[in-house]
Amino acid sequence: MAHRIVTLPGDGIGPEIMAPTLELLGRLGDFDFEQHTFGGASIDAHGVALTDEVLAACRGADAVLLAAVGGPKWDTTDPSKPRPEQGLLGLRKGLGLYANLRPVKPLPALYDASPLRRERIEGTDLLVVRELTGGIYFGEKTRTATSASDVCSYTTAEVERIARMAFSAARSRVSSVDKANVLETSRLWREVVGAVHAREFPHIELEHVLVDNAAMQLIASPRHFDVLLAENMFGDILSDEAAMLTGSIGMLPSASLGDQNSPTPGLFEPVHGSAPDIAGQGIANPLAMFLSAAMMLRHGLGLADEAQALEGAVETALADGLRTPDLGGGARTGEALEAVLARLSS
Numbered sequence: 542m543a544h545r546i547v548t549l550p551g552d553g554i555g556p557e558i559m560a561p562t563l564e565l566l567g568r569l570g571d572f573d574f575e576q577h578t579f580g581g582a583s584i585d586a587h588g589v590a591l592t593d594e595v596l597a598a599c600r601g602a603d604a605v606l607l608a609a610v611g612g613p614k615w616d617t618t619d620p621s622k623p624r625p626e627q628g629l630l631g632l633r634k635g636l637g638l639y640a641n642l643r644p645v646k647p648l649p650a651l652y653d654a655s656p657l658r659r660e661r662i663e664g665t666d667l668l669v670v671r672e673l674t675g676g677i678y679f680g681e682k683t684r685t686a687t688s689a690s691d692v693c694s695y696t697t698a699e700v701e702r703i704a705r706m707a708f709s710a711a712r713s714r715v716s717s718v719d720k721a722n723v724l725e726t727s728r729l730w731r732e733v734v735g736a737v738h739a740r741e742f743p744h745i746e747l748e749h750v751l752v753d754n755a756a757m758q759l760i761a762s763p764r765h766f767d768v769l770l771a772e773n774m775f776g777d778i779l780s781d782e783a784a785m786l787t788g789s790i791g792m793l794p795s796a797s798l799g800d801q802n803s804p805t806p807g808l809f810e811p812v813h814g815s816a817p818d819i820a821g822q823g824i825a826n827p828l829a830m831f832l833s834a835a836m837m838l839r840h841g842l843g844l845a846d847e848a849q850a851l852e853g854a855v856e857t858a859l860a861d862g863l864r865t866p867d868l869g870g871g872a873r874t875g876e877a878l879e880a881v882l883a884r885l886s887s
């Protein structure tokens with residue numbers, strides 16, 4: 542039976558990187574793609590970034606593939622106006638996708654595309670495990686004429702489940718990021734992560750790293766890290782920073798997963814946004830999107846061989862010289878597709 546995939550191209554470069562991804566997937570297996578309007582495009586069409594119909598379609602799918610949302614057209618500081626990003630947050634929450642996995646493994650072909658020296662990044666292979674449905678993103682928000690607030694809160698259960706995900710994914714070490722010298726949520730985070738470690742994963746090394754230091758260590762000695770476990774906002778910021786180890790934010794894929802016991806379709810999307818500054822020019826790097834599709838094949842659909850074939854084709858294309866402008870080259874999105882397609886069939 543064909544796998545049912547809901548696709549959400551979204552805004553900006555979203556549709557430009559989604560179309561080639563579907564072409565690649567079409568070569569790899571039997572998929573039914575069901576495309577829906579989402580984000581800013583959905584605000585224009587329906588007044589909200591995520592409609593009940595689209596959420597229901599996502600719930601009923603085998604996996605959800607998302608490109609990116611947002612853009613200047615919908616940028617507003619008025620809290621009563623809809624925003625594309627609300628769609629993304631609503632989807633993550635609505636599907637119970639509390640664990641966001643962002644692998645950061647610079648490819649040898651791109652060592653010299655990073656602003657960091659090759660010796661620094663060589664051999665880096667880390668995974669950011671970001672908590673995705675709690676923290677300051679989802680706490681109560683208030684706004685008056687002269688003040689505003691965003692509440693950051695976590696429960697023990699929320700920290701336990703993401704900690705388990707991080708320890709399960711670790712080979713040797715979990716570096717748990719917090720700001721326990723200042724924040725109460727971080728002190729709870731540190732206690733709970735420590736307890737899960739002692740009880741269930743004593744064979745894995747655990748270190749607690751303050752977030753400001755973590756941001757520095759990520760650049761100073763990226764090879765040190767195996768799994769970087771972080772709450773929602775810290776994980777968001779650290780993963781964009783980590784992207785530069787791979788040469789470009791246009792290289793970083795992600796998988797958002799829920800509980801194994803209450804199966805929910807996974808959501809797969811690049812870490813980057815809708816890149817309004819280059820939208821419509823046909824020069825977006827589609828590789829983060831291709832690699833997110835590979836994560837969907839592996840983690841969402843159990844198609845490990847197909848995932849590996851796609852990742853291998855991306856790697857070979859880069860080794861053979863493929864470079865979009867963000868990587869210092871001149872290849873267009875369509876040329877990137879052709880380069881990867883050619884290596885997929887060979």
Ligand code: NAD
Nearest residue numbers: 609610611612790791812813814815816818819825826867
């Ligand atoms: P961004 O990630 O869209 O872009 C940052 C910079 O990286 C830009 O210079 C852009 O051109 C470049 N870039 C990003 N992806 C690229 C790609 N695939 N190829 C080549 N260059 C790429 O971040 P931003 O500019 O801060 O945000 C733009 C919009 O995207 C905002 O509305 C933001 O809320 C939204 N956003 C959405 C998501 C998402 O949908 N998951 C993620 C992050 C940001």
Ligand code: IPM
Nearest residue numbers: 611626629630777812813814
């Ligand atoms: C990401 C994005 C989103 C986030 C925004 C667009 C809401 O930056 O997926 O990393 O902060 O989670």
Ligand code: MN
Nearest residue numbers: 777778781812
């Ligand atoms: Mn982000």
